[in-house]
Amino acid sequence: MNIKDVDIAIVGAGPVGLMCAYLANLCGLSCYIADKSEGPLAVGRADALNARTLQYLEIAKLFDDVYSHGKPCNTSSVWSKGEFVSRQSRWWDELEGCFHKHFLMIGQAFIEQVVDSRLKKANLPVKRNASADQIRMTTEGTEILMSNGDAVRSRFLIGADGAHSMVRRSMDISFEITRPEIVWAVVDGVIETDFPKVPEIIVFQNETSDVAWIPRERNIDRFYVRMDRMDFTLEEAVSKIDQAILPHRLSFVEMEWFSRFSVKESVAEKFSVDRKVFLVGDACHVHSVNGGQGLNTGLADAFNLIWKMNMVVKNFAPEELLDSYEFERKPVAQSVVESSGELVRSTKYSKAGTHAKDYVEIVAKRAGNITGMGIRYGDQKSGDLVGERLFDFEIFPFASQATQTASRIYTQMDYSRYTLLLFGSCFDLPKLKSNINVIAIEIISPAAHEKLKRNADLKNLESLPNAECNASASNQFLAPLTRYEGQALIVRPDGYIAAYSSVTEIGKILEGYVYES
Numbered sequence: 001m002n003i004k005d006v007d008i009a010i011v012g013a014g015p016v017g018l019m020c021a022y023l024a025n026l027c028g029l030s031c032y033i034a035d036k037s038e039g040p041l042a043v044g045r046a047d048a049l050n051a052r053t054l055q056y057l058e059i060a061k062l063f064d065d066v067y068s069h070g071k072p073c074n075t076s077s078v079w080s081k082g083e084f085v086s087r088q089s090r091w092w093d094e095l096e097g098c099f100h101k102h103f104l105m106i107g108q109a110f111i112e113q114v115v116d117s118r119l120k121k122a123n124l125p126v127k128r129n130a131s132a133d134q135i136r137m138t139t140e141g142t143e144i145l146m147s148n149g150d151a152v153r154s155r156f157l158i159g160a161d162g163a164h165s166m167v168r169r170s171m172d173i174s175f176e177i178t179r180p181e182i183v184w185a186v187v188d189g190v191i192e193t194d195f196p197k198v199p200e201i202i203v204f205q206n207e208t209s210d211v212a213w214i215p216r217e218r219n220i221d222r223f224y225v226r227m228d229r230m231d232f233t234l235e236e237a238v239s240k241i242d243q244a245i246l247p248h249r250l251s252f253v254e255m256e257w258f259s260r261f262s263v264k265e266s267v268a269e270k271f272s273v274d275r276k277v278f279l280v281g282d283a284c285h286v287h288s289v290n291g292g293q294g295l296n297t298g299l300a301d302a303f304n305l306i307w308k309m310n311m312v313v314k315n316f317a318p319e320e321l322l323d324s325y326e327f328e329r330k331p332v333a334q335s336v337v338e339s340s341g342e343l344v345r346s347t348k349y350s351k352a353g354t355h356a357k358d359y360v361e362i363v364a365k366r367a368g369n370i371t372g373m374g375i376r377y378g379d380q381k382s383g384d385l386v387g388e389r390l391f392d393f394e395i396f397p398f399a400s401q402a403t404q405t406a407s408r409i410y411t412q413m414d415y416s417r418y419t420l421l422l423f424g425s426c427f428d429l430p431k432l433k434s435n436i437n438v439i440a441i442e443i444i445s446p447a448a449h450e451k452l453k454r455n456a457d458l459k460n461l462e463s464l465p466n467a468e469c470n471a472s473a474s475n476q477f478l479a480p481l482t483r484y485e486g487q488a489l490i491v492r493p494d495g496y497i498a499a500y501s502s503v504t505e506i507g508k509i510l511e512g513y514v515y516e517s
């Protein structure tokens with residue numbers, strides 16, 4: 001038996017387990033991750049990253065590995081019997097504080113391969129062909145016995161082991177499943193068609209709306225076809241696509257993946273046990289694929305959880321912080337089950353027979369979930385920023401920082417630390433703990449912003465802000481007017497606002513982040 005002692009043990013290296021391991025490694029935590037499969041997914045399953053996930057990837061420095069490989073898509077249109085009916089993208093266009101107002105169509109397999117390879121490079125390869133056989137709670141944490149002979153002792157155990165989670169079952173956590181008896185065929189392939197091909201999600205309205213066409217990366221396309229029974233053939237699914245697209249024609253030149261997806265809906269009764277065992281991703285929530293929320297919700301679980309573990313392991317926060325994982329993520333999972341459930345049922349049942357139109361209207365109504373941008377934590381009091389996502393904004397370097405180029409605030413965040421954002425003037429900060437990174441933002445006029453966008457020098461336009469002023473800020477930037485002018489914000493590592501005050505009263509929010517003198 002090989003005994004391993006780590007901060008975090010992760011069972012399951014699907015996209016969510018992989019992301020947990022990657023983030024733990026970014027934070028400098030020791031980690032063990034194992035999966036019973038031979039390697040990351042090669043094809044199929046989830047197909048889109050939403051706008052919030054793209055912001056997470058920026059914080060985690062994974063964005064550049066992914067973005068150029070996907071296909072941006074923010075438009076849904078409805079077609080009926082060869083006729084165009086409607087086209088919408090308003091719920092994306094209206095998003096504020098976000099620079100990528102679209103889905104990035106890219107397969108789960110690609111994401112898994114990118115993160116798996118980053119883990120290898122970081123000398124933290126996934127233990128493959130290794131399943132968790134037994135779990136035991138100990139005074140210090142947990143111990144897992146693996147099929148490869150490893151005995152892994154850890155402070156925290158994460159069950160990222162999918163819908164049939166062995167970790168969830170070992171902890172006796174209830175997971176009652178609803179089955180709305182709706183089954184989808186999912187078909188990925190290279191197609192030839194005389195239909196005017198555009199990067200839009202297309203829902204076809206016939207008697208019901210049982211075919212949706214999803215643009216994908218590379219030269220492939222995806223079709224979801226509602227079948228309502230499990231024993232259908234690929235030919236039957238393709239025949240429904242042929243019917244939906246009439247009078248146009250479509251043929252598959254190459255078939256990449258075909259799957260039957262029977263809709264199940266459930267949210268685990270608990271997301272954690274004794275502040276030692278935590279469930280993430282499909283292990284604690286499953287639902288229909290409609291709205292593309294499974295992978296995105298799982299990745300958001302990972303971003304919500306790992307920084308909390310990091311703060312607790314490093315004694316920057318009490319263990320109670322870990323309770324907020326379930327408190328914050330369970331309501332999100334419940335709302336995702338509701339929104340995907342409403343969508344999937346609308347494809348089959350419609351009072352007016354306008355299923356496809358109804359579908360797109362539900363997408364608009366549930367846009368906060370589908371874009372990921374409507375998620376906020378805690379109780380919303382009017383005007384209260386706490387629990388809101390940080391709105392992204394452009395930043396420009398000071399002239400003296402010649403090596404830096406124009407960018408956005410999300411690219412400057414560090415997942416292993418809080419970010420203290422100071423807007424507007426000069427401050428004398430006390431000595432802050434190392435779990436907080438300070439960024440000072442000097443607001444510039446619209447004219448200066450225009451000039452900076454053209455890469456021009458600001459000289460003679462206005463007096464330059466004094467870069468020496470905020471000596472304790474590790475980074476200082478110029479930015480056009482933002483909604484945060486005059487404020488000081490403490491932003492959590494996952495990009496949500498933890499506390500705020502006016503910059504002149506900053507002492508109010510720094511308690512807990514300052515070394516006692």
Ligand SMILES: Cc1cc2nc3c(=O)[nH]c(=O)nc-3n(C[C@H](O)[C@H](O)[C@H](O)COP(=O)(O)OP(=O)(O)OC[C@H]3O[C@@H](n4cnc5c(N)ncnc54)[C@H](O)[C@@H]3O)c2cc1C
Pocket residue numbers: 011012013014015016017034035036037044045046047048108130131132133160161162163165166186259260261280281282283289292293294295298
């Ligand atoms: C057939 C199918 C089709 C889908 N299609 C879509 C789609 O079209 N669109 C969409 O948005 N979503 C789709 N989904 C959902 C999406 O794939 C999931 O939401 C996403 O994979 C969740 O990621 P995860 O990491 O939580 O779990 P998973 O991806 O399920 O990963 C769990 C991992 O745990 C491993 N594991 C399980 N038990 C053990 C054990 N005891 N020991 C070690 N390892 C273990 C498994 O091998 C697996 O690699 C589909 C899912 C399925 C099953």
